[in-house]
Amino acid sequence: MASISSSMSIKSGISLWCPRSLSLDCHHSLEVHSTSFHRRNFVVSASASFANENREFVIVGGGNAAGYAARTFVEHGMADGRLCIVSKEAYAPYERPALTKGYLFPLDKKPARLPGFHTCVGSGGERQTPDWYKEKGIEMIYQDPVTKINAEKRTLTTNSGKLLKYGSLIIATGCTASRFPEKIGGNLHGVHYIRNVADADSLVSSLAKAKKVVVVGGGYIGMEVAAAAVGWNLDTSVIFPETHLLPRLFTPSLAQKYEELYEENGVKFIKGASIKSLEAGPDGNVAAVKLENGSTIDADLVVIGIGAKPAVSPFDKAVSLNSTVGGIEVDGLFRSNVPGIFAIGDVAAFPLKMYNRISRVEHVDHARGSAQHCVKALLTAQTHIYDYLPYFYSRVFEYEGSSRKVWWQFFGDNVGEAIQIGNFDPKIATFWLDSGKLKGVLLESGSPEEFQLLPRLARSQPSIDKVKLQSADSVEEALEIARASL
Helix, strand or coil, X not given: XXXXXXXXXXXXXCEEECCCCCCXXXXXXXXXXXXXXXXXXXXXXXXXXXXXXXXXXXXXXXXXXXXXXXXXXXXXXXXXXXXXXXXXXXXXXXXXXXXXXXXXXXXXXXXXXXXXXXXXXXXXXXXXXXXXXXXXXXXXXXXXXXXXXXXXCCEEEECCCCEEECCEEXXXXXXXXXXXXXXXXXXXXXXXXXXXXXXXXXHHHHHXXXXXXXXXXXXXXXXXXXXXXXHCCCEEEEEECCCCCCCCCCCHHHHHHHHHHHHHCCCXXXXXXXXXXXXXXXXXXXXXXXXXXXXXXXXXXXXXXXXXXXXXXCCCCCCCECCCCCCEECCCCCECCCCCEEECHHHEEEEXXXXXXXXXXXXXXXXXXXXXXXXXXXXXXXXXXXXXXXXXXXXXXXXXXXXXXXXXXXXXXXXXXXXXXXXCCCCEEEEEEECCEEEEEEEECCCHHHHHHHHHHHHHCCECCHHHHHCCCCHHXXXXXXXXXX
């Protein structure tokens, strides 16, 4: 569940900085129009016509970004009686990566379940269960997504008709899974998409009864779901249109190593394939995947993992969107072009400072970092812009009885020439060099100390002797050469 989108154009717009207010009823803000400053006041009304009691700060969304934002409000003493979170889900914010990793483990192999992976356990923080939000005085509205916004009046309307008031609004709605059209079988029984706990529960139930699984997509979700299906001892095929796995990050030679591992576990790959339709059987359940070349693959369970779209509705008419990478356009403090409205996590199109471009990152690390940075900027005089270092990882085959557990990490930018060191036994590393400088690095099965070195290398972008690096006899030697260049 990770991706990054980028654009070279950076727009300027209205900025808003909100200092700590003196009371709930009077909230002061400072509008920044380029170099001109205008002060105005707005009222967070105590009227009984509003359904939320906590109206100073409202977060829309119930994922990682919302959970980490809540923790940051608590750390600054600004949550109790002031913060409301509105979520379409039935659960308090949780670490979403678990859904395609530990949650899909076979039932006899200790699968992950709530409350085990509520935020913020993924970063070593306190587990924020529903009781945690109550104890901190944070108002939670579950299973009631926002359907309308009035930015002028600073109100939100939910699906159930609740009218909510906000002083400052943080949009943390994340993404929705890209779906196959209904006309080609995208909604057939037995066809699954995975984005939340309900999706994962439905998939687990189907895995327990399935015999032949087809995973559509060769990215993070495809790789992680296929690895889980192996744990269920299912006949598993992965179909994708590209020439190799995870083409946005892996080189062909690196992908080959992972493909060989999956094939050793019985997974079949169908590459360069386009799907014409998903076919139903007599009982209405999906029975086969029909390809454009006329061939069919039998399946009683299909999982679609073809990417995601930023969940900008119903805010798309209120704030500026980025037409290139999608999402809500924000500045380096996550302020939209509308005073009082911020966006964080997957849905935010933000300036990626290191590479001087606008990006939108779908990853838990960015969800955490953007949430913390936004709330600190909102509550304090912090003015330094977000300086994010792209980071991606995956963990698969981690269930009991697996012959090989896989865990890789990548930091930086995969541009320039890729130099691969090691034979996947178990380590392998890929270094991306551009104009003699290290731009990105990926490491499989590294030690904690080796993984800690990666972000230092990617952020420093040291000059490295290409010939010397290529001559390294092991991953350890290559990393030492890179370390010495710092």
